[in-house]
Amino acid sequence: MSETLTLHVAIERILADAGRSLTTREIADAVNAHGLYARADGQPVPTSQVSARLRKYPALFNKVGNQMSLVVNAGLRPATSPRTQQPPQTRRPNNGTIPDPVSGNMSIDSAALLNDLNYRLAGDVVNLVPEQPGVYAIRVVDVAVLPEPFRVHAERRNDRLIYIGEAKISLRKRLGQELWATGHGTFFRSIGAVIGHRPMRGSLAGMANKHNYTFAPAVEVAIIRWINLNLEVSWLAFDREVHETEVRLIHEFGPLLNLSGNPRKLPELSVVREELPTISCSG
DNA sequence: CGGTCGATTCTTGCGAAACT
DNA sequence: AGTTTCGCAAGAATCGACCG
Numbered sequence: 435m436s437e438t439l440t441l442h443v444a445i446e447r448i449l450a451d452a453g454r455s456l457t458t459r460e461i462a463d464a465v466n467a468h469g470l471y472a473r474a475d476g477q478p479v480p481t482s483q484v485s486a487r488l489r490k491y492p493a494l495f496n497k498v499g500n501q502m503s504l505v506v507n508a509g510l511r512p513a514t515s516p517r518t519q520q521p522p523q524t525r526r527p528n529n530g531t532i533p534d535p536v537s538g539n540m541s542i543d544s545a546a547l548l549n550d551l552n553y554r555l556a557g558d559v560v561n562l563v564p565e566q567p568g569v570y571a572i573r574v575v576d577v578a579v580l581p582e583p584f585r586v587h588a589e590r591r592n593d594r595l596i597y598i599g600e601a602k603i604s605l606r607k608r609l610g611q612e613l614w615a616t617g618h619g620t621f622f623r624s625i626g627a628v629i630g631h632r633p634m635r636g637s638l639a640g641m642a643n644k645h646n647y648t649f650a651p652a653v654e655v656a657i658i659r660w661i662n663l664n665l666e667v668s669w670l671a672f673d674r675e676v677h678e679t680e681v682r683l684i685h686e687f688g689p690l691l692n693l694s695g696n697p698r699k700l701p702e703l704s705v706v707r708e709e710l711p712t713i714s715c716s717g
Numbered sequence: 718c719g720g721t722c723g724a725t726t727c728t729t730g731c732g733a734a735a736c737t
Numbered sequence: 738a739g740t741t742t743c744g745c746a747a748g749a750a751t752c753g754a755c756c757g
Contacts, residue, residue, distance in 0.1 A: 441730075458740070483731075485741055600751090608752085681727095693750075 441479065442487045444470035445495070446504065455503035458484040547571050547670045547683070548595065556613050557662030563606040563669065569680050570609060570669040571689075572597040572621065579664045584628055587700060588690055596665075596690040597621050600680035605669050613661050624691050625665075626657045 448464045449456060456464070458481040465471050465479050488495045488502055495502055546552055548571055554562070555575070573595045574580060577588035588594065599621060601608030612621040672679075688698030 480731095481740065486731085486743090487729090 441465070441471050441483060445484060445487060445502075449495075449502065449504045458488070458502060461502060547598075547668050548687070549668070552668040553666040554668070555662070556665040556667050559609075559667055563609050563667075564671045568605050568669055568671040569598065569600050569683065570605060570612075570667060571595060571683075572599075572612075573666050573668075575664050575666055581628065581630060584690060584700070591690070591698075593690070595687055597624075597692055598680060598683045598687065598689050599692075605671060609667065609669070613658070613665070613667070621691065622657065622661075625661065628691065629657070629660055 444465045445461055447470060448461055448468070452460075452464070462479050462481045462484045465484070471479055484502075495504065547569060553571075553573060556572075574588070575594075577585055577594055580588055588596070597612075599608065599612060684692050690700065
């Protein structure tokens with residue numbers, strides 16, 4: 435093993451491989467021995483850093499005495515996740531909430547967001563998306579349309595879901611940015627890069643924000659056409675705890691192209707995303 | 718009204734003090 | 738001595754105000 439990961443992902447992998455609980459000393463030694471994580475200064479990972487990271491991710495790690503273990507069902511999940519085996523569900527109205535069976539309070543119906551029956555082809559929803567806050571999910575019609583190495587990852591996961599996002603003000607405006615390039619949607623830049631397009635050379639020269647690169651107009655049209663034909667969208671409109679819900683869903687389902695907060699984020703996507711500003715800043 | 722771009726928020730990494 | 742916790746810095750991700 436010689437790949438480098440973020441520290442908590444490296445810890446997760448060590449615990450998964452061990453198949454038992456370990457002390458912070460054992461974890462630190464294993465991470466250093468396998469070269470799973472490289473500090474900026476080249477020094478080995480101290481136990482203090484392992485401890486700090488374990489504490490920061492209570493959803494991923496259990497601590498009993500000085501023994502650390504993985505939370506069951508957290509982090510990396512097998513290719514055949516339970517949700518791919520769920521029986522078909524009936525379409526529900528996308529109002530985003532259902533009564534909690536225990537408390538009786540209204541909670542977010544995340545199952546409806548990922549229900550097959552609520553996905554629609556991107557090219558068909560332009561006038562259907564509501565002007566309300568909420569969360570949205572994007573998936574591919576067929577994983578075969580994804581280039582390598584993303585297709586292999588999607589097939590291995592047996593999952594077509596590629597992105598979950600939030601709209602604090604308006605799903606229509608946000609999805610406009612993400613799918614039809616009416617703004618600097620993060621997803622639009624990611625999918626453009628994933629399917630092989632590159633930004634205009636020098637498009638960010640002299641600008642303060644080096645992440646908001648743009649594609650050439652003709653490339654933008656090609657990306658939008660690809661999106662309309664190959665992606666499906668589902669959304670839930672609600673106005674309470676939108677961000678908390680998005681964070682929870684990303685963590686739970688690990689979409690292929692989400693980076694932030696995604697325990698299953700792809701290193702390949704980070705590499706692609708990092709390359710683009712470099713290109714667009716050069717003159 | 719659409720698109721640009723900067724403000725804000727979040728994540729990651731680390732050092733050091735406090736604690737066991 | 739080893740471990741835990743706190744707090745800060747830097748960079749990345751995201752959203753929406755505002756300008757043309």
